[in-house]
Amino acid sequence: MMQLIQKVIKEELKVSPGDLPLAFLKYSTASSGKNLKDKVIFFVFKPKEKTPFLCVKTVRSHTSGEVVRQNFHNLKKLNELTAGSSYQDFFAKAIHLYDDGENIFSLESVCPGKRVRLDERLLGAVVSRYTGFQEHISKRSNQSVSDLQGFKASLVNNSSLSEADQAEILLFTNSLTLPKTLPKLIQHGDLTEDNMLFEAGKFSVVDCDYLGVMDLPGFDLFSLFRRYSLKDAKKLCEQYLAEYFKRIGASVKKEDYLGLMFLYYFMEKTLRKPGLLRGVPGKKVIAEFTADFF
């Protein structure tokens, strides 16, 4: 496959003969391979270059090529939304998608930097920059989620919980208020420290597989806080979300936070991994949420 990738790079990027042959570093995460949708990544180096100039993403079987296609189109969408702004380097650039029916791969620019463990100070910087990015795209979006109660009901009713458990959850959430409306804002969907690269005080976000799966603002920050510290997630939401909502132009009252947090919490459980709640009692879902957030 590397020969084909090199040929495509040469043609699409007009690489000069002096920069050939390209060298390929194959990389996949420790969990990649459990599922056919898992990606394989190649970092592409020009001769003697210390850092890669391209990232190639593919899958082990063309039958799972939709993942590559989706990732590429998601990136492209983000590139369009951030073009010309200070956020244009926040994500990789989608360069080319190749699909000949047997091989599929995408070419992207490489986000510089290293993964680092977040501490309180760095988390604050990440939240501030991410909020800025969301503020930027909020100015380019005029869509909104106007019926949040209906949104919640359809989320619960479309989950893999049994009907009785769905009813139990809806009964529980009736006591939680929600804002009347929120702007519709694209969310990364998997904002974790593993998907962030840091270099010289800047950071970029990689792995856009779940981008656009959910557009409810605040979801990314909620997920980030939950994975940063399960026990402090509520405190962090209270600390940062007010400023976030203000900057994206959303009107959210303090009493609506708990209802929103339940929505985020439930989306985390259902949207990325449909079927995760199959056979789980509604009581357990509620108990887990109340233990963390009440």
Added chain:
Amino acid sequence: MFNHLTYKKTLEGIPFFSEDRYWGKARKEDLEKALRVIEEKGWDEFKAIYGGKFDFTFEYNRADWRFPVPLSKNSVVLDLGAGMGRTSIPIAMVAGKVVAVDQSFLRMKFLKKRAEREGFQNIEVYVGDLFDLPFPEDSFDLIVMNGVLEWVGMTERFKDPREAQIAALSICKKMLKKGGYLYIGIENRFALSYLRGVDHSGLRFTNYMPRFMANWYMHLRKGRPYNTYTYNVHGYQKLLREVGFDRPDFYLVYPGYNNPRITIPYKDLHILSYVVQTLMPENSLLRKLLKRLAGLPLTLRMYRKLFFSFNIFVQK
């Protein structure tokens, strides 16, 4: 696909080129029992009882070494020592035909059942010793020797293990089509990790010893010769040159050739430096030290000489 081959016998639809010889980490009786579970209770039950017990995996990443080789739906691949299919299955997703050969009937029976279950109609299984294979010359686009070459010297047909390895490589060369690839996944004789683990002989440090000493030690401890030879890069190059494979391509593999998560072109020290500094976890004192010294070419030259294993590609 190969219509005029002569078999010794056929059992349960699997042709034999040689006598059955069971090998594996688990006992033969355990695999027989596991196969009965598959036949009588199904795969879900098998997974529940045996998941991870035998030398197989349901993951698709074990053939991730394959990317330097151009494979297509027209490619015909020979998987030597195919075992329970951890290479054959992922390769069958991208190649036209996979011919899986192993000395163990039970392992081939497992692979046949798994291929049927997963709907792979392009996997053929055979029981056979590499030295008995009747495939015509110029048959394959790719021959896979993943964890095989080091064991070839166990045969009784040759006195010298190296001689056996050269004979095996020569057979592979004949079976390859012009322009076809031979892939070898194998350990580095001088890998640092052997300080903690055992060599293929089942004893510690025999890989580091001069061959005569390893042989003497093996006779003393196990009553048989030392015949599981591995080499360093120079040694593999020399071995392959003797067969007429002049320009082998080496890749460093992390964590090992059986799970090639990261593969690094051997000759590109700057890529190794990038890997050490950005992609490898700092999970040991050695790694931490290495990360700090990764900018120095001498450190990296030394490190790659001590890497655990290699992916090697040669083209006919």
